[in-house]
Amino acid sequence: MTEVNAARDTKPETVQMTINGNSIETEKGKTVLEAARENDIEIPTLCYHPGLESIGACRLCLVEVAKSSRPGRKNLVTSCLFPVENGLIVDTQSNVVHQHRKIVLKLLIARVPDSDLIRQLATEYGVHESRYVEREDADKCIMCGICVRVCDAMGANALVTLSHGLDKYVDVPNKNACIGCLACALSCPTNAIPFEEVGDKRRIWGKEFDLIRCEVTGEPIGTPEQIEHIAKRSDLPIDSFLKSANARLKENAAESVGVKL
Ligand code: SF4
Ligand code: FES
Structure with a gap:
């Protein structure tokens, strides 16, 4: 063989x-x-x-x-x-599993009382209140670490966790490292990372980025820092990232029937 x-x-x-x-x-x-x-x-x-x-x-x-x-x-x-x-x-x-999930949810609901996701999960498990004291300065972060791991996987390594215990939080200590790709915000299970896109600007982590639009459809594609970073990592020319997925799909479909857009 x-x-x-x-x-x-x-x-x-x-x-x-x-x-x-x-x-x-x-x-x-x-x-x-x-x-x-x-x-x-x-x-x-x-x-x-x-x-x-x-x-x-x-x-x-x-x-x-x-x-x-x-x-x-x-x-x-x-x-x-x-x-x-x-x-x-x-x-x-099992009952044991159910009881342990209830304890986890009681702790989480005290930590992030404003999170819709945690409230919904808590309701599913019959948790309507927590005997743990609600945090007064609560945001929606449950310290799951997904944003930090996603940022590392992107190769930007901009996010870190700071402090300890209940005071632990996620931050971007070096704003220059953030490429404004939104990977952290879009993968956060509790929508704890605010961002906004207004006109041709994107804001996240207290930093403002320009927003590049698809040269064909006008859809927002990403920030110059993000596109440069991805092009460098994939060893492809920046030009290959200046069209949206929709524009590329249309072009591929047209090419498959011999039409050049
Ligand atoms: S992904 Fe969201 S909930 Fe998880 S650590 Fe980051 S900000 Fe917090
Ligand atoms: S510990 Fe398994 S999903 Fe969080």
Whole structure:
């Protein structure tokens, strides 16, 4: 067998396990959360992002797991970090899971009383009030860390967390590092990062950026800093980023039938 054929015939190793009593097969290397979601089993998450490494910060995705060899010995784990394995028995809906999610939501509702998302999740879990003291200076940040990880993944590394404990917050200490790409604001689960676009200006993190528009459709594409950064990282000319996705789709469709726009 040639190396190419061998590689083609190599199938990922599979794992047999159960979630909520249903037998499922999934690939080794996945997490319990990924296995659940690919089988349409919902587990609530706040700090998980499919494109980023999980950090297990919010603890809302807790589930109970046991091994088939010792089914009575159950452990609470964060499903976004816990790897699948053969014979794993997962319960995403047990009373213990429910109680722990309620505690997490009570803490969060005290931390971010103005967050619609947290209020909605809390209502789903029957949490209407928290015995923890509401923060008076509350914003909507739940310290999930997604914005910081997204910014790092973009290669801008502009966001950092500062301070400790309940005083911890996200900031941009070096404004020059921010490229105004909005990746942080658009991936924030609680919409805690304000930004605005007015005319040809975008404002975020206290910094104002020019806004470049698509030369074909006029849609906003991004800031000059953002486009320059992406062009440099992808080693492509800046010109390749001056058209919106819609304009490129139209051009490709026209080209496919031999028309040049
Ligand atoms: S600003 Fe949003 S994304 Fe960033 S840590 Fe706070 S909640 Fe998470
Ligand atoms: S999603 Fe798993 S700990 Fe937050």
